[in-house]
Each structure stands twice: as C-alpha cells, then as structure tokens.
Amino acid sequence: MTRTISASRVATLVGPLSGDERPLYLELAEGLRLLIGEGRIPAATRMPSERELTTALGVSRTTVTRAYAELRDREYAESRRGSGTVTRLPLHATSVTDRIFAPWSQDPDVVDLNCAAPSAPAGVAAAYEAAVAELPPYLSNHGYYPAGLARLREVVAETYAERGLPTSPEQIMITSGALAGAAVVAQALTSPGDRVVVEDPVYPNATQALGHRSARLVPAPVDPDGWDLAATAAIVRQAAPRLAYLIPDFQNPTGLVMSDDQRAEYAAALKRARVTPVVDEAHQALALDGQAMPAPFATHSPGAITIGSASKQFWGGLRLGWLRVPEPMMPALLQARMSLDLGAPLLEQLALVHLIENRHAVWAANRERLGRQRDVLLDALDTQLPDWTFHRPTGGLAVWCRLPRPRASALVAEAERLGVIAAAGRVFAVEGGLEHFVRLPWTRPADELELAVTRLAQAWAVSSSRARTGEAARDDSDRLTVA
Numbered sequence: 001m002t003r004t005i006s007a008s009r010v011a012t013l014v015g016p017l018s019g020d021e022r023p024l025y026l027e028l029a030e031g032l033r034l035l036i037g038e039g040r041i042p043a044a045t046r047m048p049s050e051r052e053l054t055t056a057l058g059v060s061r062t063t064v065t066r067a068y069a070e071l072r073d074r075e076y077a078e079s080r081r082g083s084g085t086v087t088r089l090p091l092h093a094t095s096v097t098d099r100i101f102a103p104w105s106q107d108p109d110v111v112d113l114n115c116a117a118p119s120a121p122a123g124v125a126a127a128y129e130a131a132v133a134e135l136p137p138y139l140s141n142h143g144y145y146p147a148g149l150a151r152l153r154e155v156v157a158e159t160y161a162e163r164g165l166p167t168s169p170e171q172i173m174i175t176s177g178a179l180a181g182a183a184v185v186a187q188a189l190t191s192p193g194d195r196v197v198v199e200d201p202v203y204p205n206a207t208q209a210l211g212h213r214s215a216r217l218v219p220a221p222v223d224p225d226g227w228d229l230a231a232t233a234a235i236v237r238q239a240a241p242r243l244a245y246l247i248p249d250f251q252n253p254t255g256l257v258m259s260d261d262q263r264a265e266y267a268a269a270l271k272r273a274r275v276t277p278v279v280d281e282a283h284q285a286l287a288l289d290g291q292a293m294p295a296p297f298a299t300h301s302p303g304a305i306t307i308g309s310a311s312k313q314f315w316g317g318l319r320l321g322w323l324r325v326p327e328p329m330m331p332a333l334l335q336a337r338m339s340l341d342l343g344a345p346l347l348e349q350l351a352l353v354h355l356i357e358n359r360h361a362v363w364a365a366n367r368e369r370l371g372r373q374r375d376v377l378l379d380a381l382d383t384q385l386p387d388w389t390f391h392r393p394t395g396g397l398a399v400w401c402r403l404p405r406p407r408a409s410a411l412v413a414e415a416e417r418l419g420v421i422a423a424a425g426r427v428f429a430v431e432g433g434l435e436h437f438v439r440l441p442w443t444r445p446a447d448e449l450e451l452a453v454t455r456l457a458q459a460w461a462v463s464s465s466r467a468r469t470g471e472a473a474r475d476d477s478d479r480l481t482v483a
C-alpha cells in the first residue's frame, strides 16, 4: 500500500522550523525522521516533490534536497523510480510486532486488528530525548526504585487529584504496566482457592494475571447494553470473593462506561460483602467526544485498588503502569512486588514524567487521531455490514460488534485468509461462547480500517454461505491477544 501526502500536510506536521544552531536541512530531516518513526507520516508514503515542499515550507530548494538525502542516508526514505521519495523504516525497526504473538504481521498487506493498542502519539520520542538528557545524575546510584521514581509518583498522584480524587505519592506504586500491577495485587491479596469476580466478557490477560495464585474466576455479566449490577451483586453475595475486578471506563471489549450512579451502586454492594474492588482504568483517558468522564470508582470506594496504565494514553512500548492503593496496604503490596520484580526501568519513568506533565497536549492530538479513525471504522461498518449491530463507543479503542448469526470464529478464520486479523468474541469470554461477537479496534490508519472492513464483509459473505450449505468452517481462531 503506497500512500501519498501533500506538501501542505507535511508542512503542518513539521511546524515552523526554529533555525536553532543546527543547519536548517538537519532540523527538517530530524523533524521528518520523528514523524516517520512515530507513524504520523506512515512508512511507504510517497513524499511531496522537492519543489512542492520547498514552496510549502518557504525554505530553499537545497534545504529540502539535503533533508531528503539525510533521510535516505539514515534509512527513513528511499528513492523509487517514478515515485520520487518514499518513506520507510530502517530495517532494524521494522519488526514492529512480536512474531511470537503475531507471525502474520510481517506481511505488509495484512491488516492487524487483533491488538487494540495504537502507535505512539506525537511527543513520545521527545519525552525519551528529554529523559536521556536527565539520566546522568541517576547513574551514580543503583537505579532500583521498587515503588517508583519519586517524581513520577508525584505526577501520577496529581492526575488523580485533578480528577477529584485526592491522592498522595505514597499511595502510588509504579509497575511495568497495568498487567504487572494486576499480578502484584494477585500475589499480595489472593491465596489458592480464593474467588475473584471478573466481568464477562473481559480483557483476558488481566484475569489470567489475577488468577496467578490459583484463584477461581467467577464471571459476572456485562451485556452489550451495560452492567447487570443486580446479577453481579447476587454473584458477589453468593461467591464471597476476595476481589472484584472491573473496567468501568471504556470496558475492554464492550467499550461501555459505567455511570456515576452505577459506580456508587456497585461500590456499595462490594462494601457490604467486604470485597476489595480492583479497578482497571487503562482506557480512562480516551474519551473521544469531548465528554467529561464519571468520577473515579475509588471516590465511591476508599478501599479500592486502582490500576493505571501508560499504554493506551501514551504508548505501550513504555511498559509502565501503576497502582493507586490505600496507604496502609502499600507495605504488603511492595513486598509482593519485590517477589516479582525490583522496579520498572528508569529511563521510561523519566520519559513518562514528561508525558504526564504535557498530558493535555499529547491527549488532545491523540484523541483527535483516534476519533477520526473510530468514525472511519464505524462508517465503513454501517455501510458495508449493515446487519451487524453495535453501540457507538464514545471512547476507548474498539467496537464490540454483534453479528446476526453466531459465527464469529468462522468469520475470523475466513478473514485471516483474506488478510485481516481480528479477535472473535470467545477470546474475551471467561467460560467460552460469545460466538455472536467480534471486537474491532480502530487503532490502525484510516485506509487500513476501510480495507479491513471490505475484507471482513467478504469474509462474512463466505462464512455465511458456508453456513447455508452446511460446509464446515475453518476454526483456528484460538490465539493469544496482547491488548
């Protein structure tokens, strides 16, 4: 897939050149390199001609010529006969997905909708550069921060205060991602045979992490229309669980948001049953329609453990998350954490401080991009698969589609043959089933999403006609999911 990009779009993305101490061509090349690296100018994009870019940027032709040459030297572009300058990523950077989880992703024609995690928004590379500059004073120390870097704990605590939940840095533990946080909680608070109530459907890796110590997972229903809190309260009463895991903000996979009233009701039910809520807020910062989010669940439940993540609001490659816990709980959690790892990487923690300090600007651009991609995906589904139904998600990263017939695994297998990878409902089912559902993330660029829906529509037609003729469908959709 070769895309094109206009000179004016490149000029907007690059922004004004500052004319700092570097030669102008290097500043331009550096800006373009970051844009290509971050995917804002995707690889395999035909760049504007030198003449067009010269005019759009108001610089000399030599500046653009030398900037393009610099990009080619550093393997961020190549010259193609008839196509001019085409972007690329250096070879060492092209294995963008771990082949263990996604062997198919090496094929550039395959659209991977299995993983609901976006590429890095603007600002991540700059945060790393700032972090590298700040690193030297830390090198004379041992570099272990089991609870997390003090400054990072402070800024994370500030984000809760901003959301109406006063929090001290001592309540925050920085972990290597939200999932690692869930593993710490399981390690500290569960024993073999304990029960943990989990939503169903649910993000499967988190429930596996919570089940590490052989806890028994007890499913509580989340319908496409919302949480069944009456049923959940009855399950909580009967099961007498140790913990209840919930994702109230853009639940993965349904995309639902729990209302303030529901949060209060659920928190009260858990309090009555003396159950500790474990609240996963991985998607909390992804409201795409400019709406205010409900207050954090912990405002209704002072004893709650809240799990946060840098992955979706910033970037998964940071591998950072955190726990917010009642302060008296911290020593036990720290002890449990030390049996799993001894702290998160320092450079990433320094980078995350910068991203959190600049969060409103980073989020604004990221939400704009994700909102556009969501609209493209939903419009394509409306047009090409009108008998699939879904609630229009107001944020998060994926839509939970209901198929008119329970053939999600067959659909996914057929779609894979046609070059699109998606996760069937049963990946998210605690006890199997959910064959009526498929989860589709909008984390890829718009043109890939449109192509993916076209292929899904073809796959749906094939798998539906197979069902009519009674032909057995291929069913090889058992796969690991990352996000």
Ligand SMILES: Cc1ncc(COP(=O)(O)O)c(C=O)c1O
Pocket: 116, 176, 177, 178, 179, 180, 203, 206, 247, 252, 280, 282, 283, 308, 309, 310, 311, 316, 319, 320, 321, 482, 483
């Ligand atoms: C609800 C939820 N929690 C946690 C994670 C993983 O977060 P992290 O990358 O911080 O481990 C995901 C990733 O998809 C998720 O959807």
